[in-house]
Amino acid sequence: MRTRRNASLTALTFVIAIVLCFPIIWTAFTGFKNEADAIAVPPTIFVPLTFQHYWDGVTGEYVHYLLNTIIAVMTSIVAAFALGLPAAYKLAFFPGRKANDILFFALSTRFMPGVAVIVPIFLLYSKLGLIDSMFGLVIIYTALNVPIVLWLMRSFFKDVPYELVESALLEGAPHRTIFVEIVIPLSKAGLATTAFLLLILTWNEFFFAVNLTGQRAATLPVYMASFFTTEGQSWARMSAAAILAVAPVLLIGWFASRALVKGMLAGAVK
């Protein structure tokens, strides 16, 4: 009786999971159809499939926006780590009295809605010629990423045994050595989790990207928005492009979902 109920609940769970995922699966499938089949009523399943739309995607302008996105994401993650890791090290092991203030200040900057800062940034960027530049976008993304580095890496650093840091310090090792040779090697999983999370958030960021970039520096979310406006009628082409745009993050997310979940919760709960 009990096992029967368990089995049916397990089945139900997977049915719901597939239903929730269905829009994505259907979109991926539509990308393989011909345009006529993509909008056929009733919806078609057994039709000739083609790689053409995906191929057009990876050989077309998608590549330009993909590279932009990769550059913006990678540069801002590296910059955020460079700024945030030393701070997280101090906050984890030598919090002092101001630690909470710093952490909550950082958090409040992350949670500030983009519209509260966009006007002066837009004006300043126009003046400095930073509109539609990767550099301008990276400046903002780094600021969005630093608070997350502080919060998550502080809690991951706290998992490093305190005594290790303490004894090294009492033996006279400089902080740089402790940081590079003890703390960082013991926090690799945490670093990866934080980097994954930042990658997902920055990859998908839209508001600043659409306000501050044009053709040259636009990222994939902006590309998808304009694709929809200009070619929203070609469902198969658009579906393929949409799947290509989300694929990197989706694959990494699937691959890392368990670690990601664990890491995010560690940061949130501690």
Add this chain to the structure above:
Amino acid sequence: MVDVAMSAERLNRLGPSRWATLPAVCYLIVVTQLPFVATIYFSVHSWNLLYPARPFRFVGLSNFTFIVTDPIFRTAIENTIVFTAVPAVLTMLIGLGLALLVNRLTFGRGLAYSLLFSPFLIMETVNPIIWKTMILNPIYGLLNFALTRFGLPPVDLIATAPRIAIIIMIVWQWSPFMMLILLAGLQTVSQETLEAAQIDGANSWNQFRHITLPHLVPYVSVGMLIEAILILPVFGPIYVGTYGGPGNQTTNLMFSVYKTLTEQYEIGRAAAGGIITAIMTTVVALVLLAYVRPYMERN
């Protein structure tokens, strides 16, 4: 315990100089706080980039009074509240259901995570593309195909109930997030307490009602806090899904500021809209934080 406290004290004195935290803090101040202060400054001035001849002048709070009285902005404020509160509640309920289901899985947990987590990974401009075309399109969409199959009348949500369409997109994307948070809560429910209750003859509903649910309250609060702050400035689904329309039925503050800035070049008014959004976020955060804090301090 005393030893630890003392060694912490001693370590603090040996700690790195303020140069460890200073760059990060300064960077955040320069990139986020200075623009915010500048936004406040612009919000009390009148300035339109399209009319350079008109003077840049101080207008007090008139940009703010314009926003709270202008019907379009009023709709935007209402929609900001609706698009935050309704998804927050719905994702909490759906997330709880999903978390309870996933938590009792004995196999395939990784697969379930991956599938259920996927909507959260979809970018906010692709989400509305998928929903608006594949699912909700009145002629070719799957929803109407399903409805007519079951003998129900077709609907055109984007045209007739655009707010519901936007809410569906937000809920679809954010339910997985809530599921994750609640799952973490479920995994820390004391199994011993549950077993003891079972031995005492409590049925599963009573176990859920009196043990699991109270344990989840702080997780629900923290989850809703984070979610409300992140959903309040929702932008992608509105920009791509409806462009604020039809008319301005689905315009929220985020979107109306975007339009004021990029279509009308009304700097002062856009800034005031930004400040109002920031105030609303802060109010939501403070109210929910007051609710969460007792639990955080207890831990």
